[in-house]
Amino acid sequence: MNDFRDPSGGGASPIARLVDAFHRLPGIGPKIAQRLAYHVLRAPEEEARDLAEALMEVKRSVVLCARCQNVTAENPCRICSDKGRERTIICVVEEPLDVVAIERTGGFHGLYHVLHGVISPADGVGPEDLKIAELLARIRDVDRDVTEVIVATNPNLEGEATSMYLGRLLRPLGIRVTRLARGLPAGADLEYADDVTLGRALEFRQEV
Amino acid sequence: MSGRAPRVTKTEAIVIRQRRLGDADRIVTLLTPLRGKVDVVAKGVLRSKSRLAGHLEPLTHVEIVLAHGRSLDVVTQAQAVESFPALRGDLDRLSAALYLAELADRFTVEHADATGLFALLHAALVRLDRGDGQQVVTRMYELALLEATGFRPEWTRCLGCGVEVPADEARWSPLEGGVIGVECGARYPGALPIDATALRVLRAYQSLPYEEAGRVRLTDDLAARLEQIMHSLMRAVAERELKSAAFVSAARHARVAEETATAGLDEIRDDECAEAED
Numbered sequence: 467m468n469d470f471r472d473p474s475g476g477g478a479s480p481i482a483r484l485v486d487a488f489h490r491l492p493g494i495g496p497k498i499a500q501r502l503a504y505h506v507l508r509a510p511e512e513e514a515r516d517l518a519e520a521l522m523e524v525k526r527s528v529v530l531c532a533r534c535q536n537v538t539a540e541n542p543c544r545i546c547s548d549k550g551r552e553r554t555i556i557c558v559v560e561e562p563l564d565v566v567a568i569e570r571t572g573g574f575h576g577l578y579h580v581l582h583g584v585i586s587p588a589d590g591v592g593p594e595d596l597k598i599a600e601l602l603a604r605i606r607d608v609d610r611d612v613t614e615v616i617v618a619t620n621p622n623l624e625g626e627a628t629s630m631y632l633g634r635l636l637r638p639l640g641i642r643v644t645r646l647a648r649g650l651p652a653g654a655d656l657e658y659a660d661d662v663t664l665g666r667a668l669e670f671r672q673e674v
Numbered sequence: 675m676s677g678r679a680p681r682v683t684k685t686e687a688i689v690i691r692q693r694r695l696g697d698a699d700r701i702v703t704l705l706t707p708l709r710g711k712v713d714v715v716a717k718g719v720l721r722s723k724s725r726l727a728g729h730l731e732p733l734t735h736v737e738i739v740l741a742h743g744r745s746l747d748v749v750t751q752a753q754a755v756e757s758f759p760a761l762r763g764d765l766d767r768l769s770a771a772l773y774l775a776e777l778a779d780r781f782t783v784e785h786a787d788a789t790g791l792f793a794l795l796h797a798a799l800v801r802l803d804r805g806d807g808q809q810v811v812t813r814m815y816e817l818a819l820l821e822a823t824g825f826r827p828e829w830t831r832c833l834g835c836g837v838e839v840p841a842d843e844a845r846w847s848p849l850e851g852g853v854i855g856v857e858c859g860a861r862y863p864g865a866l867p868i869d870a871t872a873l874r875v876l877r878a879y880q881s882l883p884y885e886e887a888g889r890v891r892l893t894d895d896l897a898a899r900l901e902q903i904m905h906s907l908m909r910a911v912a913e914r915e916l917k918s919a920a921f922v923s924a925a926r927h928a929r930v931a932e933e934t935a936t937a938g939l940d941e942i943r944d945d946e947c948a949e950a951e952d
C-alpha cells in the first residue's frame with residue numbers, strides 16, 4: 467500500500483487508512499481494497515454517509531442474545547423466543563454464521579448456543595474465553611428441559627477438543643451429548659458445507 | 675520470465691498450528707528437521723472439497739512439498755505419514771499433545787536446524803498415541819527440551835553455593851531454574867517451597883532414560899504436584915503464559931469432576947440395591 471503514503475511524509479493519508487480498513491475485512495485482498503476505496507472516493511456523499519451509518523448502526527443496535535449468545539437486534543433473539551421450537555435440545559456452534567448454515571438445512575428445530583470461537587490454545591483461546599460458562603448456567607437455571615446437546619463444532623482438531631471438553635462438563639448434569647456424524651470432511655469448515663451434507667451430519671449424529 | 679521451473683522443496687514436518695488467512699486459506703506453522711520452524715500458506719483449505727485439509731491438521735506428521743513463494747512458501751502437496759488417531763480421540767492425551775506442540779513453537783527458532791527438537795516432539799507424540807503415561811511423556815519431553823535449548827534446570831545443587839541440597843530442605847526458583855539450600859535462602863527472597871517427593875522424582879527423571887523413568891510410580895496427587903512445578907518452570911523460561919498448560923489442567927479437572935459425579939450416581943444405585951435386598 468506504499469502507493470498511498472502521504473507524499474509529504476506525514477504518516478498514512480486518509481485514503482491509505484480506508485484501503486487498510488477494507489483490507490482487514492475477510493476475503494478482501496489489496497487490489498479489491500484499493501478499488502473499494504476509490505469507489506467510495508468517487509461516490510456521492512450520501513452513499514458514503516449511508517455506508518458509515520450502517521456500520522455504526524450495526525455496532526450500536528446488535529447485541530448478544532442473553533440466552534444463546536447469538537448476535538441479535540432483539541433480546542432474547544427470535545429463535546429463543548419462538549414458541550414453536552423444541553426446548554429439549556440445544557445445538558452448540560462456533561460462530562453466528564453456523565446458525566445460519568444449520569437453519570438453511572431446515573432439519574433442526576431446537577435451540578442454539580453460540581460459543582464465539584473454539585478451544586485453540588496455540589491461538590491463545592482457552593475454555594474461559596468462550597461462552598461455555600453461559601451454556602452451563604443456562605442449562606442449570608433457565609432451559610431446564612434440555613436433555614440433549616449437539617456439539618456442532620467444525621470437524622477439525624480444535625472442534626473435536628471442544629466437543630470432548632463440553633462432553634465432560636455436560637454429562638454430569640445428566641445431558642446426552644452428541645456430535646455431528648462423519649461425512650463432513652476432516653479439517654473442513656461448517657460454513658462451507660453444502661446443505662445436504664450438513665443435514666445428514668445432523669440427522670446421523672453420534673454420542674461424544 | 676526465465677525458463678526455470680519454480681523451485682520446490684520436499685520435507686517431512688510436524689504441523690504445530692494453523693491460523694486463518696482471509697476467506698479459505700490458512701497459514702500453517704511447521705516444525706521441520708532441517709529448517710526449524712517454518713510458516714507456509716495452504717490455499718483453499720477451508721473449502722469442503724479441499725484434499726489438503728485433513729493432511730494439514732495440527733499434530734500431523736506429514737510429507738510436504740513446498741513451492742517457493744514471494745514471502746511465504748506455498749503448500750503444493752501434503753501427505754499424512756502419521757495422524758495419531760488414538761491421541762486425538764482422548765481429551766487428556768490431546769491436551770498434552772497440544773501443550774508439547776506449543777512448547778515446540780515457543781522453544782524453536784525459524785530457519786535453523788531443529789533435528790533434535792523434531793525427534794523429541796515426534797517421539798513424544800508416538801508415545802502418547804500408543805498409550806504411554808501422559809505424565810512421564812510430558813515431563814521427560816519438558817526436561818529434554820530444556821536441556822537441548824540450554825535451560826537445563828538444577829535440581830540437585832544449590833544455585834547459590836553449589837552444595838548438594840537435601841530434598842526435604844530445598845526451596846526453588848522457577849525464574850532461576852533450580853533449587854536453593856537453607857544457607858543461601860536469604861539471597862533468594864522469591865524462592866518457593868517445593869514438595870520433597872516431587873523433587874526426588876524430577877531428579878530421577880533427569881538422570882534416567884525414558885524407559886526406566888516410566889517405571890516410577892506416581893499417585894494422582896503427586897502427578898498434579900509435578901505438573902504444577904514444571905508448568906511454572908516452563909512459563910518462567912518461555913517468559914509468557916502457556917494457554918495449553920492451563921488447558922491440560924482444565925481437561926483433568928473436568929475428568930475428575932465427571933468421575934466424581936458418576937461415582938456419586940453409582941453409590942446411590944448401590945444404596946438402592948442394598949435397600950431392595952433388605
Ligand SMILES: [Zn+2]
Nearest residue numbers: 531534543546
Ligand atoms: Zn437467543
Ligand SMILES: [Zn+2]
Nearest residue numbers: 832834835858
Ligand atoms: Zn547454597
